[in-house]
Each structure stands twice: as structure tokens, then as C-alpha cells.
Amino acid sequence: MMGGYNRTIQPAKAILETAGVLNLQTGDGGRVILAQVDYVFWIEKLAVKVSNVEKALALEQSVKGKELWVTGRVDSEAKTKFEGLGWKIVENAGSRLLDK
Amino acid sequence: MPRGAEAKKSIFFVKKITGFVGGQKKRFMVTAVPIRGICGSLSIIRKYPILKNKKGLEDIMVSRIIPIALSLVFVCSQAIADDYASPPIFLKADQVLPAGALKGENFSVDHEVRNDGLINFYMLGTNYRRLSAESTAELEVRIEELNALTIMEEMDRKNVFKESLVTGVKGVGEGVKNLVTMPIDTTKEMVKGTGQFISNIGQAFVSDDPSQDNALKVALGYDVAKRQFAYEFGINPYTDYEPAVARLGEIARAAVAGGLTPKVALAAIDHPVATGRRSGNDQGPRTGGLPHLRRPGHGKIDRPLLPANGTDDGWV
Numbered sequence: 001m002m003g004g005y006n007r008t009i010q011p012a013k014a015i016l017e018t019a020g021v022l023n024l025q026t027g028d029g030g031r032v033i034l035a036q037v038d039y040v041f042w043i044e045k046l047a048v049k050v051s052n053v054e055k056a057l058a059l060e061q062s063v064k065g066k067e068l069w070v071t072g073r074v075d076s077e078a079k080t081k082f083e084g085l086g087w088k089i090v091e092n093a094g095s096r097l098l099d100k
Numbered sequence: 101m102p103r104g105a106e107a108k109k110s111i112f113f114v115k116k117i118t119g120f121v122g123g124q125k126k127r128f129m130v131t132a133v134p135i136r137g138i139c140g141s142l143s144i145i146r147k148y149p150i151l152k153n154k155k156g157l158e159d160i161m162v163s164r165i166i167p168i169a170l171s172l173v174f175v176c177s178q179a180i181a182d183d184y185a186s187p188p189i190f191l192k193a194d195q196v197l198p199a200g201a202l203k204g205e206n207f208s209v210d211h212e213v214r215n216d217g218l219i220n221f222y223m224l225g226t227n228y229r230r231l232s233a234e235s236t237a238e239l240e241v242r243i244e245e246l247n248a249l250t251i252m253e254e255m256d257r258k259n260v261f262k263e264s265l266v267t268g269v270k271g272v273g274e275g276v277k278n279l280v281t282m283p284i285d286t287t288k289e290m291v292k293g294t295g296q297f298i299s300n301i302g303q304a305f306v307s308d309d310p311s312q313d314n315a316l317k318v319a320l321g322y323d324v325a326k327r328q329f330a331y332e333f334g335i336n337p338y339t340d341y342e343p344a345v346a347r348l349g350e351i352a353r354a355a356v357a358g359g360l361t362p363k364v365a366l367a368a369i370d371h372p373v374a375t376g377r378r379s380g381n382d383q384g385p386r387t388g389g390l391p392h393l394r395r396p397g398h399g400k401i402d403r404p405l406l407p408a409n410g411t412d413d414g415w416v
Contacts, residue, residue, distance in 0.1 A: 044184045
């Protein structure tokens with residue numbers, strides 16, 4: 001998915017690890033997490049993970065924009081939580097990022 | 101905060117209160133963790149130190165703790181409570197899969213789909229045995245294999261290989277003879293520029309991989325034929341799905357024995373694969389390796405499999 005994003009969406013500046021989560025750094029300072037998941041619900045494990053990522057990103061003042069790309073779908077409640085934290089959600093990303 | 105350890109880790113209010121037990125004034129510390137609304141709060145009131153006097157406990161709960169706890173729990177739970185979804189989460193197959201993936205000639209996906217918060221877990225009834233698929237990506241692969249099995253069985257029903265098998269022994273003999281008398285030319289002919297044949301011959305002698313065909317099969321072109329058929333069917337030649345492995349092997353052996361190419365064999369049945377309706381049927385490594393067909397992280401074929409419109413928008 002990272003390769004697909006780099007090829008078809010925009011060139012990535014770096015692959016980074018933030019609180020144990022691999023993500024792309026874009027040229028404009030944004031961060032993109034790409035996940036091949038089917039249906040995302042706001043479960044406790046995810047909330048903890050997101051919280052840790054948020055804390056780590058908060059220490060980096062240069063982060064401009066956060067995106068989560070998933071191959072599947074995101075439940076409306078989870079979407080609300082992510083968007084509330086400033087994340088942009090892109091669903092059904094498989095057709096754009098894979099098979100290229 | 102809700103259910104779960106995270107809530108307990110961050111008990112958000114600790115209230116020191118003064119109460120009277122047995123006519124004596126004592127100080128207590130009350131903590132509360134709201135679970136789900138007010139009802140939950142009644143069951144999680146704790147106090148330190150633990151009161152030994154039951155009467156005193158009742159006095160305090162009635163007079164002080166409950167009103168304080170209820171008010172604090174209500175306010176705090178509204179402020180920080182998260183309603184986490186509790187896995188497993190049950191979904192309906194027709195809500196997460198395109199119609200074409202729900203049922204096929206030889207399979208049917210169970211209506212109930214389990215989700216662990218991120219990944220869907222499917223069960224399928226098939227003509228062979230029940231199957232599970234851990235993720236939609238794996239389900240796609242399994243369905244494609246099941247669809248391929250339908251085609252392979254149709255080829256069998258129509259005796260596509262019957263004639264070729266009659267002359268099969270002669271074909272095999274010629275192949276071996278040519279390999280011995282004209283090893284270089286024959287090898288070149290079989291490799292057809294892929295370079296994989298030699299590699300597979302080497303692997304056949306040293307590999308412990310059960311899906312690696314033995315040297316004789318490789319030498320006879322079985323390895324190439326299996327991959328050619330797998331390509332035409334849109335499945336991984338090294339799949340671990342036993343019915344597909346067995347049937348693909350039978351077809352490859354029959355094709356090699358009878359000198360049938362996949363195109364000729366498939367032409368005998370009226371199927372998109374045979375009539376060239378499948379997209380990109382002239383591209384790709386029919387005789388080469390498959391690494392670029394694999395989907396990262398899944399080890400599966402990296403190609404949209406269903407639905408027929410070539411997009412995977414219907415899949416979640």
C-alpha cells in the first residue's frame with residue numbers, strides 16, 4: 001500500500017515509525033497510515049494505539065495533516081473519533097493503492 | 101470511562117469524605133469508575149480503608165457516598181467515557197461483500213461474519229468441506245480458487261483430456277527422449293526465455309518445500325503447465341487449498357501427458373477464461389515466477405478477483 005501511495009497519490013518523503021506504527025511522511029509534512037483492514041471499529045486496543053500515536057505526533061511540531069487509508073471500511077463511530085482527532089479517513093483504498 | 105483496564109488505570113476521581121461509623125467520625129477515600137451510565141456506577145463504588153462495620157457502611161452509602169458518587173460519575177462519564185465496540189462484532193455478509201461473492205456454484209458464504217475490530221472472519225460452506233477465511237483478502241483468494249475448481253471440474257466432465265490422455269504415454273516418452281538427446285534445445289524450448297525452468301530443476305532437488313514439484317515433473321514440463329493453468333484460472337499455483345492443489349495437479353499432468361496447452365484445453369468449455377474475456381490474459385508470467393502477483397502482507401495473488409467489473413469497491 002505504501003508503494004501504491006508513493007506511485008499513485010504523491011511521493012513519500014520517508015517511512016517512519018511512530019509509537020510502533022509505520023507511516024509515511026509526505027512532502028508537505030503530513031503523515032499517512034496505511035492499513036489493509038476490512039472493517040474498523042473503535043475498539044479499546046485501537047483507541048490506545050491511536051492515543052499513543054497522537055502523543056508521539058504531538059511531540060513533533062512539524063506534523064501537518066494526518067491521514068488513515070484503509071482497504072476496507074471504517075465504522076461511523078470510529079470515523080467520528082478519528083475525525084475528532086484531526087484524521088482524514090480514506091476508505092476502500094485498495095482499488096487505488098493496490099494492483100498498480 | 102468505560103469498561104476495561106484503561107479506565108481502571110486512570111481512575112479519574114478520588115474523593116475523600118468524612119463519615120460517621122458507630123457514632124465515631126472517620127475519613128474515607130472513595131473511588132469510582134463509571135462503567136456504563138448511572139447503573140454501572142452503583143456497582144463500582146469502592147472505599148479505602150475497607151469498612152469492617154456493616155452498619156457503618158450502610159450509613160455512609162446512604163448518607164454520603166451514593167449522592168457524591170452518582171453526581172461525579174454522571175459528570176465524569178459524560179466527559180471522558182468512550183463507548184468502545186466489543187469484539188467479536190457480528191456483521192452480515194451481504195453488507196460487507198458484493199453479491200457475486202456471497203454464493204457460487206460450489207460455495208456459499210455464511211451470513212454471519214465475525215470481526216475482531218479490524219479484520220473480518222468468514223466461514224464458507226463448499227462442495228468439499230467447510231472453509232474459513234481470515235480477512236476479505238483471503239476470502240477473495242478462496243473464492244477465486246473455488247471458481248477455478250468449477251471450471252476444472254467442467255473440463256473433467258467434458259472429457260477435455262480424454263483424447264490427449266490416450267496419446268499421453270507417447271507424449272511423455274517423446275518429451276523425455278528429447279530432453280536426453282537434445283538437452284539444451286529442449287530446455288530452451290521449455291524455458292521460453294523465463295529462466296525459471298533451470299531454477300526450478302535446482303530447487304526440485306534441494307527443496308523441502310512440499311509444493312515444489314520433483315525433478316521429473318519439472319523436467320517433463322509439469323511445473324510450467326501447472327503455472328500456465330493456474331494463471332489462466334487466476335489462482336496461485338502454489339496455493340495451499342487442497343482441492344485446488346489436487347485438481348490443478350491432475351490437469352497439469354494430463355495436459356503435459358497429452359501435449360495440450362491451457363488455451364486449447366480451455367477452448368473446450370464455454371467459460372470467460374477460455375474465451376479470453378478475462379482481463380489481461382496476454383500479460384503476466386504464465387511460465388515465470390509470481391512474486392509480483394503477490395499482495396504484500398498476504399502472500400496471495402495481487403489482482404482484483406471479483407467482481408467482474410474489475411474494481412474491488414464492493415469489498416470491505
